[in-house]
Amino acid sequence: MLTYFLCLVLFCVGFYAILRKRNIIKIIIGIVICEYAINLFLILFAYRMNGRSPLYSPNQGITNMVDPLPQALAMTAIVISLATTALLVGIAIRIYEKYGTFDITKINRLKG
Amino acid sequence: MNQNNGMSVIVKTVTRLLAGFILLYGIHIVLHGHISPGGGFAGGFIIALSYILFMLAFGKEEILKRVPQPMISLLESLGALMFLAIAVFGFFGGYFFANWLPKGIPFKLFSAGTIPISNVALALLEVSLGLFGIFLVLVLLKFAPLNEEKTKKK
Amino acid sequence: MQLIPLLIILPLGAAFFISLAGKNRDKLCDIFSIVITFSLFALSLFFVFNAKNSATPLIYKVGGWGLPGGIILVLDGLSVFMLAVINFIAFIINIFSIDYMKKFTDKYKFYTLFMLMLGGMNGVVITGDIFNLFVFYEVASIASYALVAFGTEKEELEASMKYTVMGVVGSLFILLGIAFLYAYTSTLNMAEIASLLAQNGINSAAIFVSVLFLVGFGIKSAIVPFHAWLPDAHPAAPAPISAMLSGIFIKSLGVYTLCRIFYNVFGASSTLTHLFMFLGALSIIVGGVLALGQSDIKRLLGYSSISQVGYMILGFGIGSPLAIAGALLHLVNHSVFKSLLFLNAGSLEYATGTRNLEQLGGLRTKMPVTSATSLAASMSISGIPPFAGFFSKLLIIAACIKSGYIGYGIIAIIGAIFTISYILKFQKYTFFGQLKEMNKNIREVPILMRIPMIILALICVFGALLILPKAADTFLRPAEESLSKGTTYADLASQVSYEK
Numbered sequence: 001m002l003t004y005f006l007c008l009v010l011f012c013v014g015f016y017a018i019l020r021k022r023n024i025i026k027i028i029i030g031i032v033i034c035e036y037a038i039n040l041f042l043i044l045f046a047y048r049m050n051g052r053s054p055l056y057s058p059n060q061g062i063t064n065m066v067d068p069l070p071q072a073l074a075m076t077a078i079v080i081s082l083a084t085t086a087l088l089v090g091i092a093i094r095i096y097e098k099y100g101t102f103d104i105t106k107i108n109r110l111k112g
Numbered sequence: 113m114n115q116n117n118g119m120s121v122i123v124k125t126v127t128r129l130l131a132g133f134i135l136l137y138g139i140h141i142v143l144h145g146h147i148s149p150g151g152g153f154a155g156g157f158i159i160a161l162s163y164i165l166f167m168l169a170f171g172k173e174e175i176l177k178r179v180p181q182p183m184i185s186l187l188e189s190l191g192a193l194m195f196l197a198i199a200v201f202g203f204f205g206g207y208f209f210a211n212w213l214p215k216g217i218p219f220k221l222f223s224a225g226t227i228p229i230s231n232v233a234l235a236l237l238e239v240s241l242g243l244f245g246i247f248l249v250l251v252l253l254k255f256a257p258l259n260e261e262k263t264k265k266k
Numbered sequence: 267m268q269l270i271p272l273l274i275i276l277p278l279g280a281a282f283f284i285s286l287a288g289k290n291r292d293k294l295c296d297i298f299s300i301v302i303t304f305s306l307f308a309l310s311l312f313f314v315f316n317a318k319n320s321a322t323p324l325i326y327k328v329g330g331w332g333l334p335g336g337i338i339l340v341l342d343g344l345s346v347f348m349l350a351v352i353n354f355i356a357f358i359i360n361i362f363s364i365d366y367m368k369k370f371t372d373k374y375k376f377y378t379l380f381m382l383m384l385g386g387m388n389g390v391v392i393t394g395d396i397f398n399l400f401v402f403y404e405v406a407s408i409a410s411y412a413l414v415a416f417g418t419e420k421e422e423l424e425a426s427m428k429y430t431v432m433g434v435v436g437s438l439f440i441l442l443g444i445a446f447l448y449a450y451t452s453t454l455n456m457a458e459i460a461s462l463l464a465q466n467g468i469n470s471a472a473i474f475v476s477v478l479f480l481v482g483f484g485i486k487s488a489i490v491p492f493h494a495w496l497p498d499a500h501p502a503a504p505a506p507i508s509a510m511l512s513g514i515f516i517k518s519l520g521v522y523t524l525c526r527i528f529y530n531v532f533g534a535s536s537t538l539t540h541l542f543m544f545l546g547a548l549s550i551i552v553g554g555v556l557a558l559g560q561s562d563i564k565r566l567l568g569y570s571s572i573s574q575v576g577y578m579i580l581g582f583g584i585g586s587p588l589a590i591a592g593a594l595l596h597l598v599n600h601s602v603f604k605s606l607l608f609l610n611a612g613s614l615e616y617a618t619g620t621r622n623l624e625q626l627g628g629l630r631t632k633m634p635v636t637s638a639t640s641l642a643a644s645m646s647i648s649g650i651p652p653f654a655g656f657f658s659k660l661l662i663i664a665a666c667i668k669s670g671y672i673g674y675g676i677i678a679i680i681g682a683i684f685t686i687s688y689i690l691k692f693q694k695y696t697f698f699g700q701l702k703e704m705n706k707n708i709r710e711v712p713i714l715m716r717i718p719m720i721i722l723a724l725i726c727v728f729g730a731l732l733i734l735p736k737a738a739d740t741f742l743r744p745a746e747e748s749l750s751k752g753t754t755y756a757d758l759a760s761q762v763s764y765e766k
Contacts (some may be wrong), residue, residue: 011442018435027431034438038445040292045449055149057515069335070448073397076440079153084434086246087411091543093250107424110498189286196279202329 005065009028024092024102028085035081039074046070116128119169126168134162139238150230154241163244172251184245191237198230270326270339272309273349273392274303277385281378288374295377296364302381303357306388313358317346318740325394333455340394343374343744347594348740350516355601358383359513361505362718363608364762365711366616370504376416376553379380383510387518396444397454403440403519404500407433410515414503416757425502434622436485436492443478446471460531468535476532480541483527486521486556490549490577493572497556502570503762505612505709508564512571513605517597521578529749534585542583542705547677549576554684561623561695563611563726566688567604573681574600579712580678582749591738591746592661597655599646599729606643608724610636612717613711614696623692632708636717637697644693646726648686654729671707 014037017030046067054068092102099107141148142155167175280302286296307348317324323342331337341349360380367373386406393399411433415426448454450471451462463472487490497515500508528538560566576597581593613636615621616628630637646655659682666675710716731737 018431024427029689031434031438038438038441041442042445042448067452067504069454070445073444073448075153075367076397076401080401080408080437083408084430084437086406087408088251088427088430088434089722090246090250092421093429094415094418095427100422110425110502110562111420186286189282192282193279193286196275196282200275200279 004041007037007044022104024095024104027104028088028092031078032085032090033078034091039077042070042074042077065100124171127165131162132167134165135159136163142235143228152234153239156235157243159235159240159248160243162245163240165253166261167247172248173236179244181248184241184248187237188241188245191223191233191239191241194233194237195230198226198233202226206264268326268620269312270324270341270392271328273306273383273388273626276300277381277388281381281385284374284381285378288377295374299360299377299381300357300364303353303384306384307353307357310353311348314339314346314350314740317341317343318637318744333458334453337398338394338457341390341392344522344744347389347646347741348518349385349388351372351598351601352384352387352391353519355514356510356717359374359506359509359605362509362612362715363504365714366506367504368715369616370417376413378502379409379413379416380507380510382406383515387514388602389520391522395454396447396454396456398521398577400437400440400444401577403486403523404437406515406519407437409513413507414511415501416504416507417502418602419629422502425498429499432485432492436482438482438675439478439485440482443475443482443635446475446478446678448492450475453730456526458533460533463532464521468533473533473711476528476533476538476550480524483524484545485521485597487513487516487524487579488549488572488575489520489545490572490576491545492551493549493552494576496572497565498706500571500608501562501564503616505608505636509605509608511599512568512608516575517578517601518572521575521582521597524579524581525749538623539583539585541606542579542672543671544583545673546576546578546580547582549579550677551576551684554681554730556654556686557688558684558691563614563621563692564608566623567607567611569598569609570685570688571604573606573648573685577659577678580674581665584665584671584674586665586669587746587750588661588668588751589665590663590749591742592658594742594745595661595732596655596658599658601654602722602729603643606639607647608720609715609719610640610643616711616715617708618705623695625702626705627699628694628697628752629705629708630697632701633710635710635719639719639735640693640697642723642726644689647655648689649682652730654726654732657730657733670744704735 005106010013011034012034014030014035014090018027021030022026046069048064048066051066052062053065054065054071095107101107138158138161140155141150141158142152145151145155162180163175207250280299284295284298288298310514313324313673325341326339328337328339363376363380367376370376381407386402388403388407389405390399394403411430412428414429415422451459451662453459453462481492485495488496500512505510509741528534528542532538532702549572553569553571555577557566557573558571560569576598578593578596581589581596611621614626617636618626618629618632620626642653646653649656649659659678663678664684666672666678732741
């Protein structure tokens, strides 16, 4: 019970970084922390009491496994977050090239 | 070897010994994807890490001599097309994405139908080169920041 | 029946093939992409007529795997309706972008991302599995983040950064909602989730998940508290991509998924419908007011999109069959005339090089095709009979008043007054008035850019024929019925056998 609560606290820490930090790189790190928290949450929900890892073995009969489906979901979510982080970092590098700063209060040419 | 490029001699010697083993370990994880944990994406990641380790230790000219840049984008798209072709060939089994090759005895290496082939297509050709390509593009961009240009103009 | 996965295979295969072989061959990319989008449009029309004739929705099991753990592709009335709209507008915009993208380098990268976005949107509309919806949603979103930053100038990068961060936050909320929903029901298929939620009733877990989904999908469909990315992303993107974003992207990824999840999976409770109506009315007013003061053409049209999406959400919130039919008709109309308006803005920028309203004027004689089609689109968006936009706005306002919500009806009428005023401002400052000296030597845009505008303008004029009973039975009524039957979507699950 406490583990789920701590996982949501991790999500809130990452979300605070997205909302309040002024450097673009810190915002990207906040997004990555949020994604870690969600993947952890997905895998925590797969646990069954007295379960073991969901692998078949050639010479043993295994009956109680944890749920393998959220592990596949977490794998897919990791791949998606990798693509998004790569795109964000690429855009951030190009912004530094054009504007000369990472501070989001100074990157506001579009207004209105 | 040019001593000004890349890192110090200790790092270069250790990398020369280790990069091949990391590549081999990655290929092992890919090929055994249907027996043990791992599979396409995790194995491809480790293969990409071996390329990146080589590039960090020796500088980017050495790795670009071995894996030239047009080949990276070509092979990556080819890997994605191969994966889609394997899924389309599932129409032979009746449905899109079906597992239509004969499935052998469980826990042997040549079993489980189309899964090892799609693991190889995904990992060796697409994921590893894709991640290496992303890293290369992020590193190759050379620019002078805006402040230096302003002081030069003054 | 076996042709259903072709809707996803064709765009994805085209994207990979163009990135492989298109490096310096522009003509090959053009011809190949036109062939692919035309065949997708023909396929979607085939499915429209096929789904009308069969009593049950068309179902396809991917890989032959049955229900526990399999992915099912479902084509019911609403999906088929959205497919026809998406593929038609994509085909038209593809013809336009052959000539427009000559200004940019690396045209093959544009076509790769365009095909990826189209494949993602098709996938979102036809899937019946909630995590598959998330995967295709992300594919389309990442392609659109890269497409908004396509020109890599200063403003485009800043707009893309804002859009990407807000879009990623929306995806995070959706993934959190899917995780909670899986933990509550331990299945991922939308029909099974609907049946389980109908048995257990709406308790606090379901309310929490529906709030998460409302925030997540609301960010992508630009409803008012979450609209801040839209006025920056639309001017910065190249014109065909702005047309694509405002014409089909925010509707297929935002409004369609909101309707599918909140009508078919959760069941429409009264709190939810009142919330939709309130957010819709707020969007109408805020979008209309903020559009009046803009001097950049595409920014004005972006705020106008926020306002029109507010009409759709208001219609979906009221819930009666007349209102849902009105909202769906407004969806089709808005795709057509908003894409046409953005293509006109693109032609203006192609010809004169500026987007500022104060520097344009009197272009009616120099650019006859652009100004005529723009006039048709403007009359349609303002709701002037007998153009198509009149009927959809009339249906929504009539449904408001018939259901007893007089206040929301008055807000919709005030929104219509705002619409006509900012569109008149757009028309006056660009096409009527005095011709400025710097614009003396411009010419009309090339033929391949004129043809899509003429086709869309003809649909604006004659699109009111869609309400005739014969056409409405084919096209509108199955879509509206599949939304009205609510959680009886769940008996779809009983038609798919548990096998393998």
